[in-house]
Amino acid sequence: MKIVTQVKLLPEADQAAALRSTLRAVNNAAGWVSQIAFERGVPREYELRKHTYAELKARGLGAQAAQHTIKKVRDAYTVLKANIRAGNLGKEGSKRRRTAESKPIAFRPEAAQPYDDRCLSWQYDQQTVSIWTRSGRLKNISFVCSPDGLKTLQQYRKGESDLIERDGVFYLVATCEVPEAERYEPDGFIGVDLGIANIATASTGYMAAGRGLNRYRKRQLDLRRKLQKKRTKSAKRRLKARSRREQRHAANQNHIISKTIVTEAERTGRGLSLEELKGIRTRVRLRKPQRVALHSWAFSQLGDFIVYKAKRAGVPLVFVDPAYTSQTCAECGHVDKRNRVNQGLFICRGCGVVAHADRNASHNIAQRGENVWNAGRESRVPATP
Known part of the structure; x- marks a missing residue:
């Protein structure tokens, strides 16, 4: 299982200047390679290398940096092609898709640059790194991270690491190959209902209310509107900073919620059952005031956090x-859209049971999860007479 671990670099002033100069040089070169790729119809990586490698070396990039720059550009076009094929940029002929297809991919000056073990080495005991720059190899650059992050780096780091700059601060994002724990045989399942009013509701009774997070986002939305009206450079800088701050806040909440749910499943020896919510933004129709809440909430992020934490803990x-989990009675199985009286109230028209709507849905999800698990274990081979 691949996860990423981020460390913060603490370079001296001259080291920071060298890192910044290197990032800008490689991303400027990536923009030039992107132009060549676009003009030549995005050839394969080997052919693109023949047209660009010598020029990249002449620009002062090392052999490995030049190779990684070419690969970064080719990968960017591969992702663009996949997004177009999946319809993420709209239908054929849409304005957004025409814009994406009509010009080369651009690279920000501070965009990530991949490093492999030839141009980046780690000294875990001293918590320093040695890294290639256009000014030569910089040694003994200190980094900081959490104790768990350092332990993960020491044991499982494998492959490339990305150097990025955010607001003048440099980070290394390392890829780690962490083995999955052996899954145990679950004693039942915990259903998790994901929503906006309540971010996550578990069938065990745990509920992560979204009131605080939604209030925080509404406040951030009001501040963004005020800054957008100013239309100044300083306002744009503050908008970027606030956007990243909101993303970090939401990610932190999702980490807390997912850890709580997975820990409870592991403690009780049960599995987890989640809703398949992929494509929800294209399926759900909402009024205009509700769209902001739907599109600003990280539906997939919380699910991804639960998935990788469950794999690390061995939780099935x-x-x-x-479909219909919010309209189905968990007690008698009666399905009626009128069962869902409002956002928080469920009253079954079949048996009369009264329950919290999200908790009722979580029990339905738990039962479906157990059915799916048992169906997967059943043998499809006919029994011999």
Whole structure:
């Protein structure tokens, strides 16, 4: 299982200047390579290398840096092609898709640059790194991270690491190959209902209310509107900073929620059952005031956090169809859209049971998860007479 670990670099002033100059040089070169790739119809990496490698070396990039720059550009076009094929940029002929297809991919000056073990080495005991720059190899650059992050780096780091700059601060994002824990046989399942009013509701009774997070986002939305009206450079800088701050806040909340859910499943020896919510933004129709809440909430991020934490802990996990989970009674199985009286109240028209709507849905998801798990274990081979 691949996860990423981020460390913060603490370079001296001259080291920071060298890192910044290197990032800008490689990303400027990536923009030039992107122009060549676009003009030549995005050839394969080997052919693109024949047209650009010598020029990149002449610009002062080392052999490995030049190779990584070419590969970064080719990978960017591969991702663009996949997004177009998946319809993420709209239908054929849409304005957004025409814009993406009509010009070369651009690279920001501070965009990430990959480093392999030939141009980056780690000294874990001293918590320093040695890294290639256009000014030569910089040694003994200190870094800081959490104790768990350092332990993960020491044991499982493998492959490339990306150097990035955010607001003048440099980070290294390392890829780690962490082995998955052996899954145990679950004693039942915990259903997790994901929503906006309540971010996550578990069938065990745990509920992560979204009131605080939604209030925080509304406040950030109001501040963004005020800054957008100013239309000054300083306002744009503050908008970027606030956007990243909001993303970090939401990610932190999702980490807390996912850890709580996975820990409870591991403690009780049960599995986890989640809704399959991919494509929800294209399926759900909402009024205009509700769209902001739907599109600003990280639906997939919380699910991804639960998935990788469950894999690390060996917790069995299944995905189920979320259709009618909010309209089905968990007690008698009666399905009626009128069962869902409002956002928080469920009253079954079949048996009369009264329950919290999200908790009722979480019990349905738990039951479906157990059915999916048992169906997967059943043998499809006919029994011999």
